[in-house]
Amino acid sequence: MLTIEGLYKTYGKQMAVDGLSLHIPKGELFGFVGPNGAGKTTTIRIVCGLLKETGGRVLIDGKELAKEPDAVKRCIGYVPDFFGVYDNFKVSEYMEFYGSLYGISGEECERLTTDLLALVNLSEKREEYVDSLSRGMKQRLCVARALLHDPALLILDEPSSGLDPRARVEMKELLMNLNSMGKTIVISSHILSELSEMCTSIGIMDHGRLVAVGKIDDILNGGQSSEQTREKQIAVLEVSREHHEDAVTRLRQFTDFSIESVMENKIEIGYEGDEVRLNELMMEIMKQGVILSGFYQKRENLEVKFMQLTGSGEDTEHEA
Amino acid sequence: MKRKGNPITRKELTITSRSMRFSWGLFGFEACLTVIFLIAIAVLGVENRYSYVRSNASRFSSFIAIFPAVSIAELCIVALIIPVMTATLISGEKERQTFDIMLTTQIKPMQIVVGKMMSSVIKVMTYVIMSIPIMAVGFTLGGISWWALLFFLVFTLLTALLEASVGIFCSAACKRSITSILLTYFIMGLIYMGTFLPIFITALMDSFMTVFTGESLAMSGSMLALLPNPVVLFVEYFSLALGGESYFVKEMVDEGLPILSFMGEKCVWLIISSIVILLLSYLFLRLAARAVDPLRGGRGQASKAKTAVNYTPVRQEESRQNIAGGYGQEESRQNIAGTYGQEENRQYTE
Incomplete structure (x- = not known):
């Protein structure tokens, strides 16, 4: 579904993404983890076409982002880490507005809005103003908005940041539900326990590089599958x-x-x-x-593994 | 039912129509114009009282001046409020991160900037149209046709388009709203005043030429630089609407500038200037669309990409070694046993 080949991004002399290569198969719920400044958001923004890469290429569903940006955008639903609201805008109007940006309007948009609001459990909030919703509701609304054009790939950047425990659980359930419906989901998060509970595979980034990628068990076993473990x-x-x-x-x-x-x-x-x-x-x-x-x-847990994998870059830097 | 038109404009207008700020802005605008209108009447009244000519006809004709007075005041207000109105249109969306979401949809950057521009132009034109009753007092006194009012609205629309395009461009190019406002004022200042620079230089050269060689330079060529200037457009419009004489075209035809003498029409300046202003607005919109398009804005970094790719294999190999060797099981287990608490997979016996 998502293939990244030798991706680079520099900001001046600083290397934000350093030769990242990754393949996420269809139907995966992929977790992107890494410390602050590791390059997760930069990678996500490049994949969503919000940032121009310095080198490398991104393919979604076989289409190259640089060559077919419109076709690629049709395959992506993007949920940013911060939910921006427009004052004086109702939930139904919010959905209608983004529907029209995706080229969906009229009865089709109405029907999709009804279905998606039911999916994210916001049907009763349809005629309420968006800025009156709680943060968790806004985040779920944002997911519903991202699903309007039925994208094959849903990308979420820190969807649980700032949410209370209940909203987090609801968001987790929603994402797992969507994944079971066949959506490929890429989610970046700092909450490792949450990722380990719902993700089918993860990628750990540090200093712009992917230091580990694969099934969670395989990463915890140091790159070997659990069947291979004889130690x-x-x-x-x-x-x-x-x-x-x-x-x-x-x-x-x-x-x-x-x-x-x-x-x-x-x-x-x-x-x-x-x-x-x-x-x-x-x-x-x-x-x-x-x-x-x-x-x-x-067993090792993801936090321990994360600390081990992401600590070395800092050490190397200090040594250098 | 399918809704037509630009969705961005529709959204902006929906939000604006529900906000009190717009209503208060409208009230303030009309209040300002009313005050200016009353001051103009008072000034004209005083002038008439102390005038040597005290005929009723002269009193009525002097009141015609109310129209340009209120119009110029209105234009000044429009010129001042549009940069403030447009400055946050793009930067505000960026701050809310709604702009990123917009860019991931099917809408084109040009549609976004056009939608934003149209919304601010519609808002300003609402202000202007709402002020027609105040301006219409000038018409009730006679001397000015209703066509003049219509053309005033058209030229105000053109000015608003130019100002809004410059404002949108600055909003797209600047990160901060205040920088955007200042840059818009600067660019508009260049258009309003900088376009007089060629005339100033020509006049200066003409003075030197007259002193040293006794010959004089034609001014009409440098006057063409004034075509994108809305102020000049309105000067020409008012001279036509009030006096029936075209100031600029007359000057140029007298000096024998070929294109204008060929056309030889009274309103030729108005037509050409309007086209130039429209083209300039389009240019600023294109620049704004380019500034907001992330995939086009990064073109200049191609050379850096080549540098980066050169050491790709080494870096990738390093990463691989890190995964395979550096983070091997043995080392991990030692760390775990020594330092951290564990995540358990509990399997209780029955």
Whole structure:
């Protein structure tokens, strides 16, 4: 759906996007993450045709942005990070106005407005003024507006910034719903936990470069898919206080894994293999009479990975 | 039902019609004109009282001067308010980020600037049309035809088009509204006053020529520089409407400037000047459209692209190494164990 090849953008001597290459297949919900100034917004603005690239090219649905900007714009729905409102403009008029900018008017625009407002749960606000809506409602209205021309690709720049938790959840549900309808969605955000919950794949940007891209699990596994992982894994066993000593004694008898650390009601064991192997081990442990109240595989989270991947550029810069 | 016309103009007018600012602006405009009208009547009354000629006919004819007095005042107000009105049209949209959304739609940059310009011209023309009752008092006294009023509206429209085009261009080119207003005043100042510069230079050279060689220079060529000047257009219009004599054309025909003597019509200056003003407005609109088009505005950076592409492979290779080696699992796990709290995938036993 979206292909970026060797994209460059410079502002004077400063390199904002540095040779970015990326392919996002159709139907993906792709998360773009990176620290401030990493080049996410610049990339998004170039893809939306709001900024001229210095080098490289952008293809959407096989059409090159530089050669067919109008055709490409028809494929894109853009939601900026800041929702601008016009004073004295009603929700229905707002939709009608943008509909006419997309070349949709009359009954078709009316029908689409009704459907889209229902989709974003704003039907009852149809005749209210836009500036009277809450921030979350405005953001959902902005999504409805971006869907007016039925774009194949929806691009959202920090859609959850400044939203309260409820509005965030609603926005997340809306995006996941749209993704399930077949829309390809590219979303840039700083809220990593949110991205990890809804995105099918992510790209981590730092200093204008894409330092990691792929499925979240693959990125967390350092570029290897979970099936390929054969390195040492850590599992945490939860044990009640009264069974703690007995459990440690019994676990020491196993040779399939090693005890990494012992805490008050948790025991960390190191083993080789995947989640299936962990389940087998747990079955064996319990058969030997170890009473567990729970267990889980200790995994990296996106925040940790993000910090690792995006920290190096700063170090290098300081060293230089 | 399909709505016709430029959607930007429609939107601007919808918003304007609901705002109190426009109503107050209209009130202020008409109030100013009324005050000027009353002052003009008072001045003319005083003049008549102390005039040596005290016939009723002369009193009536002097009141004809109310029309140009109110018209000039109106033009001055229009010339002052349009830059303020247009300055925020593009920069305001940019500040709200609604401009970015507009640019991602199917609408062309030229349609955006034309829509914006039309909305401000319509607003100003509403002010002007609403002032017709005040100006019409001059007509009730006779001496000026209704055609004169119609042409006044047409020339005011042309002036508004030029001012709004310059204003939109400045709004598109400048980041700040205040810079946009000042730049509009500067460009309009150049058009209003700078176009007299060739005449000034010619007159200066003529003086030197007369002193040193005894010959004189023809002024009519340099007068052509005044064609885009709306002030001159109105001077010509008023001289035709009130006195029936064309000042500029007469001057040029007398000096034998070929194109004008060929046409030889009274209102030739008005026609050519109107066309020049329209062309100038179009030029400023094209420039504004270019300034707002992000895909065309970045043309000048092609040379930088080549420089950047030269070291592409090295950078990409570095990135790849970083992903494969630098952020390997072993290192990651050590960091995790040592530093950070973990995200768990809990699998509770039954």
